[in-house]
Every structure is written in C-alpha cells, then in structure tokens.
Amino acid sequence: xxxxxxxxxxxxxxxxxxxxxxxxxxxxxxxxxxxxxxxxxxxxxxxxxxxxxxxxxxxxxxxxxxxxxxxxxxxxxxxxxxxxxxxxxxxxxxxxxxxxxxxxxxxxxxxxxxxxxxxxxxxxxxxxxxxxxxxxxxxxxxxxxxxxxxxxxxxxxxxxxxxxxxxxxxxxxxxxxxxxxxxxxxxxxxxxxxxxxxxxxxxxxxxxxxxxxxxxxxxxxxxxxxxxxxxxxxxxxxxxxxxxxxxxxxxxxxxxxxxxxxxxxxxxxxxxxxxxxxxxxxxxxxxxxxxxxxxxxxxxxxxxxxxxxxxxx
Amino acid sequence: xxxxxxxxxxxxxxxxxxxxxxxxxxxxxxxxxxxxxxxxxxxxxxxxxxxxxxxxxxxxxxxxxxxxxxxxxxxxxxxxxxxxxxxxxxxxxxxxxxxxxxxxxxxxxxxxxxxxxxxxxx
Ligand SMILES: [Fe+2]
Ligand SMILES: [Fe+2]
Numbered sequence: 001x002x003x004x005x006x007x008x009x010x011x012x013x014x015x016x017x018x019x020x021x022x023x024x025x026x027x028x029x030x031x032x033x034x035x036x037x038x039x040x041x042x043x044x045x046x047x048x049x050x051x052x053x054x055x056x057x058x059x060x061x062x063x064x065x066x067x068x069x070x071x072x073x074x075x076x077x078x079x080x081x082x083x084x085x086x087x088x089x090x091x092x093x094x095x096x097x098x099x100x101x102x103x104x105x106x107x108x109x110x111x112x113x114x115x116x117x118x119x120x121x122x123x124x125x126x127x128x129x130x131x132x133x134x135x136x137x138x139x140x141x142x143x144x145x146x147x148x149x150x151x152x153x154x155x156x157x158x159x160x161x162x163x164x165x166x167x168x169x170x171x172x173x174x175x176x177x178x179x180x181x182x183x184x185x186x187x188x189x190x191x192x193x194x195x196x197x198x199x200x201x202x203x204x205x206x207x208x209x210x211x212x213x214x215x216x217x218x219x220x221x222x223x224x225x226x227x228x229x230x231x232x233x234x235x236x237x238x239x240x241x242x243x244x245x246x247x248x249x250x251x252x253x254x255x256x257x258x259x260x261x262x263x264x265x266x267x268x269x270x271x272x273x274x275x276x277x278x279x280x281x282x283x284x285x286x287x288x289x290x291x292x293x294x295x296x297x298x299x300x301x302x303x304x305x306x307x308x309x310x311x312x313x
Numbered sequence: 314x315x316x317x318x319x320x321x322x323x324x325x326x327x328x329x330x331x332x333x334x335x336x337x338x339x340x341x342x343x344x345x346x347x348x349x350x351x352x353x354x355x356x357x358x359x360x361x362x363x364x365x366x367x368x369x370x371x372x373x374x375x376x377x378x379x380x381x382x383x384x385x386x387x388x389x390x391x392x393x394x395x396x397x398x399x400x401x402x403x404x405x406x407x408x409x410x411x412x413x414x415x416x417x418x419x420x421x422x423x424x425x426x427x428x429x430x431x432x433x434x435x
Binding site: 293300307 | 320344
C-alpha cells in the first residue's frame with residue numbers, strides 16, 4: 001500500500017473512533033507525538049512526588065500522613081502506567097529516564113514551585129490535581145489505546161487526590177487565624193501556576209491542530225483552562241477564601257468567568273529551566289537513580305543466582 | 314493583629330541554587346530489569362484479565378510489585394505474571410484472513426434456526 005493510502009486509512013479509523021493499538025500502522029509523527037506526550041506525562045507523575053514526599057515526615061497528624069503516603073504512592077503507580085504505555089510505541093524505559101535526568105525531556109512546570117507550608121499540600125491537591133484531572137478525563141478518550149487505558153485507571157485513583165486536598169484546606173479554613181492565613185497564602189501562590197498547567201494559549205500553541213485531528217487531544221488548552229476557572233471560582237467560596245485575581249468576573253454573554261492575564265514570561269522562564277526548583281528536582285531524581293543502582297544490580301544478581309540454583313536442583 | 318506564617322525554606326527549596334537544566338551525556342542503564350505482564354482475577358470465579366505491565370528482576374518480585382501497583386484498592390484476589398517476551402501476538406495485518414471467515418457462518422448462532430413458537434425449553 002502507498003503511504004498516503006495508509007495515512008488515509010489511519011485517519012478514517014480515527015474518525016470512526018477506532019482506537020489505535022501498538023502493532024497497527026501509524027504515521028511516524030503520530031508515534032513521536034505520543035511518545036513525547038506520554039513520557040512527559042509520566043515524568044510529571046514521578047517528579048510530582050518530590051514536593052509532596054517532602055511533607056510526609058512533617059504531616060500534622062497520623063491520618064494526614066497516611067493519606068499523603070497513599071497519594072504519593074498512587075503517583076508512582078501513575079508514572080509506571082504511563083511509562084509502560086509509552087514503551088508500547090518502541091521507546092525504552094531507560095531511554096525515557098535518561099532523557100528526564102539529563103534535562104532533555106520536560107515535565108509539568110508546576111512541580112518546579114516549592115511547597116512552603118502544610119497548607120500547600122491542600123492547595124496542591126485541590127488546584128494542581130484538580131487541573132490535572134480535567135486534562136486526564138479528556139485523555140481517557142484519546143485515540144491511542146494503551147494511553148487511553150492508562151488514563152482510565154489513573155482517573156479512578158485521581159479523584160481522591162483532589163478531594164483530600166480540598167478537605168484539608170476546609171479544615172484550615174475553619175481553624176485558627178494563623179491556619180486561615182496559611183490557607184489563603186497557599187491559594188494565592190498556587191492559583192496562577194495552576195492556570196499555567198494547561199499550557200500556552202491556543203493562539204500560541206504549535207502542535208494543537210494536528211493533535212486534535214488525530215484525537216490525541218479533544219479539547220484545547222483554553223477550553224480546559226476556562227472550565228477549571230469556572231469550577232474553582234465556585235469551590236473557593238466554600239472555603240471562605242478568595243482567588244488572587246481582581247479581574248475575575250462573571251461574563252453573562254459567554255457564560256464563563258473572565259480572568260486576568262497570565263504571566264507568560266514566568267511560564268516560559270520555568271519551562272526553560274529557570275523556575276524556583278528546577279535544579280533541585282533534577283538533582284533529587286538523579287541522586288535517587290544513582291544511589292538506587294546497587295539495589296537494581298543486586299536484585300538482578302539474586303534472580304540469576306536463584307534461577308541457576310533451581311536449574312541445578 | 315499580626316499573623317506570621319512559618320514558611321519552610323528547607324528541604325523543598327534551594328535558595329540561590331536555582332535554574333538551568335544542563336543536558337549531560339548518559340548511557341542506557343545496564344541495571345534495568347525485564348518487563349512483565351500482569352493479569353488479575355478481580356473476584357473468585359472470574360477469569361484473570363490483563364491489567365498492565367511492570368519491571369521486576371524475577372517472578373517473585375513481579376508478583377510483589379504487581380500487588381503494590383495494581384491491587385491497592387482491592388482490585389484482585391489472585392495475580393498472574395508472565396515475562397512480556399513470552400507473549401506472542403497475532404499480526405493486525407492478518408485480521409481479515411483470520412476473523413472475517415466467521416462473518417458468513419451465521420448458522421453457528423442459535424438465532425439462525427426458525428422454530429415453532431409452541432416449542433418450550435430450547
Ligand atoms: Fe497522578
Ligand atoms: Fe494525583
């Protein structure tokens with residue numbers, strides 16, 4: 001079959017909502033886009049464990065500690081599901097991890113912001129996981145089968161992440177004046193970076209059109225961002241707190257909340273590696289990988305020895 | 314009243330040392346473990362179903378990791394693991410010749426047979 005015939009057949013399948021599976025023919029650019037997006041997504045889950053892992057030993061109660069450990073463990077699993085999905089496209093886990101550790105691959109910029117108080121754990125759950133969920137719910141219907149299945153599993157686990165975060169903020173919002181102030185401060189610091197999680201404006205986004213045509217994405221960055229704003233504006237009222245944006249206003253014509261301009265200079269600075277914690281995050285990942293090398297080696301040696309013994313017996 | 318929030322500029326924050334993803338040369342990891350496929354029986358009496366895959370040094374570790382990754386919320390009562398390299402798959406290009414011949418054999422389905430309404434228990 002000619003290349004353009006294959007491409008036509010491929011697009012017909014996509015249009016008919018037939019999932020693409022690992023061994024099916026696919027355009028090279030489709031494969032590449034998926035590898036990049038899925039591995040980036042996997043790296044985000046893994047790096048995302050760092051700011052939260054940082055608070056496990058400082059959680060204010062045993063209950064909060066158990067919840068936080070469970071959440072961080074979930075994120076490790078999410079990373080694994082996604083690495084496996086990317087591997088079905090012919091890349092290797094080692095290659096992806098090397099690319100993360102060398103700084104070649106990207107992960108969500110949100111994790112380059114520091115978590116400075118306990119209230120940040122609540123704000124991260126509510127806003128960061130909340131923003132991620134909108135994207136992930138959309139991706140449950142993405143056209144590449146293994147990616148979609150990984151997302152379905154992730155979404156099932158993800159909703160507790162947002163709920164525990166909001167509940168934790170709710171407790172603070174009803175607490176002492178200090179706790180209330182901490183709650184508001186965390187919301188102030190996490191609000192704008194959370195809006196940036198949806199990526200550049202549609203008018204600036206380069207690969208958006210093709211991704212929509214291939215149904216890798218089904219909603220644009222701006223659409224997702226707008227639904228996030230609409231939800232958060234209502235939710236923050238239950239906390240008795242405010243969002244740090246004087247331009248937030250209901251727009252009767254569009255039936256949306258209008259919001260202020262995002263600081264895109266900051267967005268690009270963090271993407272390019274100049275956020276508050278970019279260096280720490282990569283250093284922490286590299287250190288863990290390097291210091292874990294002997295464990296991986298020992299497990300392999302032990303498995304080989306055991307197999308030899310079983311063969312001899 | 315003045316309210317002071319204690320911010321922890323340690324552990325998660327690096328002070329001056331910020332910025333700059335400097336690309337380094339790396340080689341593929343020689344300590345990598347093989348890939349395994351995981352199958353879960355969700356309830357006694359049901360089949361094992363493919364759940365996903367993971368890396369492990371041997372079968373025992375694969376089962377332990379599968380328990381940690383795939384059954385944290387009571388998703389299963391039994392696990393199978395098999396090293397991925399032992400799985401053989403049919404080729405999608407052969408799908409037509411493999412599965413289409415079944416399409417015109419409708420006599421293999423009970424609804425193909427027209428029987429009088431009076432007949433019971435059949
Ligand atoms: Fe996650
Ligand atoms: Fe999460």
